Amino acid sequence: xxxxxxxxxxxxxxxYNAGNVQSVLYALERLGVEAELTDDVEKISAADRVIFPxxxxxxxxxxxxxxxxxDQVIREIxxxxxxxxxxxxxxxxxxxxxxxxxxxxxxxKVKRFIxxxxxxxxxxxxxxxxLENLVDNPLLKGLPESKFMYYVHSYYAELGEHTLAxxxxxxxxxxxxxxxxYWAIQAHPxxxxxxxxxxxxxxxxxxxx
Amino acid sequence: xxxxxxxxxLDIKDGRTVKxxxxxxxxxxxxxxxxxxxxxxxxxxxxxxxxxxxxxDKRKTLVDLVTQVAKEVRIPFTVGGGIGSIEDVxxxxxxxxxxISINSAAVARPExxxxxxxxxxxxxxxxxxxxxxxxxxxxxxxxGGRKVTALQTxxxxxxxxxxxxGEILLTSMDHDGTKSGFALELTAAISSALPIxxxxxxxxxxxxxxxxxxxxxxxxxxxxxxxxHFKEIGIPELKxxxxxxxxxxxx
Numbered sequence: 001x002x003x004x005x006x007x008x009x010x011x012x013x014x015x016y017n018a019g020n021v022q023s024v025l026y027a028l029e030r031l032g033v034e035a036e037l038t039d040d041v042e043k044i045s046a047a048d049r050v051i052f053p054x055x056x057x058x059x060x061x062x063x064x065x066x067x068x069x070x071d072q073v074i075r076e077i078x079x080x081x082x083x084x085x086x087x088x089x090x091x092x093x094x095x096x097x098x099x100x101x102x103x104x105x106x107x108x109k110v111k112r113f114i115x116x117x118x119x120x121x122x123x124x125x126x127x128x129x130x131l132e133n134l135v136d137n138p139l140l141k142g143l144p145e146s147k148f149m150y151y152v153h154s155y156y157a158e159l160g161e162h163t164l165a166x167x168x169x170x171x172x173x174x175x176x177x178x179x180x181x182y183w184a185i186q187a188h189p190x191x192x193x194x195x196x197x198x199x200x201x202x203x204x205x206x207x208x209x
Numbered sequence: 210x211x212x213x214x215x216x217x218x219l220d221i222k223d224g225r226t227v228k229x230x231x232x233x234x235x236x237x238x239x240x241x242x243x244x245x246x247x248x249x250x251x252x253x254x255x256x257x258x259x260x261x262x263x264x265x266d267k268r269k270t271l272v273d274l275v276t277q278v279a280k281e282v283r284i285p286f287t288v289g290g291g292i293g294s295i296e297d298v299x300x301x302x303x304x305x306x307x308x309i310s311i312n313s314a315a316v317a318r319p320e321x322x323x324x325x326x327x328x329x330x331x332x333x334x335x336x337x338x339x340x341x342x343x344x345x346x347x348x349x350x351x352x353g354g355r356k357v358t359a360l361q362t363x364x365x366x367x368x369x370x371x372x373x374x375g376e377i378l379l380t381s382m383d384h385d386g387t388k389s390g391f392a393l394e395l396t397a398a399i400s401s402a403l404p405i406x407x408x409x410x411x412x413x414x415x416x417x418x419x420x421x422x423x424x425x426x427x428x429x430x431x432x433x434x435x436x437x438h439f440k441e442i443g444i445p446e447l448k449x450x451x452x453x454x455x456x457x458x459x460x
Contacts (some may be wrong), residue, residue: 022279126332127254
């Protein structure tokens with residue numbers, strides 16, 4: 001796999017108060033890439049690829065980022081950048097989770113899932129769900145329609161002009177976003193078997209826009 | 210569309226799988242990592258590792274195992290068995306587990322559920338309930354179903370959801386090991402009443418049982434051990450069957 005990948009590229013994961021980063025490191029390791037988990041501004045700015053993973057709560061995550069000036073660093077990054085799960089939500093303008101103003105890379109709002117029929121639609125949205133309405137984009141190269149990724153989340157990004165793919169739970173929501181050098185995915189590619197691996201590989205193989 | 214999940218469960222003792230497994234594909238049937246990878250390749254949606262190691266000093270073995278699984282397996286997995294503190298959970302999540310499952314500790318100290326949900330988020334807190342029916346009432350049991358508690362299953366499940374559990378792993382001790390099908394009525398009652406997903410466990414013996422627990426039982430996921438380990442049902446054929454029967458699964 002990934003024979004075209006430059007394995008000496010510098011990949012960093014932004015270290016902040018969010019969980020589930022170890023799995024992302026392992027997923028990159030399976031692709032032959034040693035990533036570094038860091039909150040060092042210089043290292044992040046100098047990396048070839050920046051990944052912003054995470055599970056957690058939006059307001060405490062934003063507060064943590066601001067305290068360390070990481071919010072500014074993220075806004076100024078020019079190299080390919082990938083937000084994952086909470087990372088996607090924090091790249092939007094605002095989250096309903098504790099009424100949090102986020103980074104504003106994507107002009108999209110993050111809302112909470114509201115079940116239509118209680119007991120039928122569970123929140124959080126947990127499990128494997130399909131990627132639909134894929135837009136032609138290097139991140140999605142070789143990814144077929146209607147294949148499954150693993151999700152765990154209670155909040156979702158609305159659909160918008162930067163939506164690259166959708167997923168349906170209760171209603172359609174944004175599964176993947178793209179604008180300039182920023183990409184973001186709501187699902188967990190690091191836990192999504194072959195499809196998730198392909199997406200991470202595509203991200204690493206991107207050429208700077 | 211969100212799929213129903215198929216979850217093989219691996220019992221672990223001292224870092225090895227117990228319950229004889231019979232896979233010609235595996236050189237070492239006792240190696241949990243190899244078995245986990247095999248299930249993952251066959252299309253299992255998640256895995257559960259249940260540690261039945263009795264002694265505390267062997268816990269280190271479990272953390273090492275979790276590290277190996279996280280490195281090599283590309284689907285989510287839950288670790289349960291003997292977890293009783295925030296420190297236990299921290300060690301397992303830091304090693305790469307996606308979720309942890311608690312059981313007896315939640316019965317003994319229900320506030321642990323709140324504490325874990327606050328500390329790590331509900332998404333990684335699975336609470337297992339072992340239920341057995343007595344005179345028509347479902348009671349929560351502990352110690353592998355041997356000890357009855359004063360908690361009724363339905364009320365306890367509701368309390369767990371209120372305290373911040375992310376999922377309920379519901380095992381019917383009456384059905385476990387019988388291969389006569391899941392506890393459909395109890396599973397449906399709890400799944401319909403709760404805002405969180407329910408994983409049904411205990412009683413899987415045929416592919417029809419899985420269909421029933423997803424349709425009649427309204428389960429979000431179904432867990433089984435021996436029928437997968439002994440290859441009585443293969444995951445690919447199970448998924449093909451479910452798909453044909455109109456159950457949405459990942460293929």
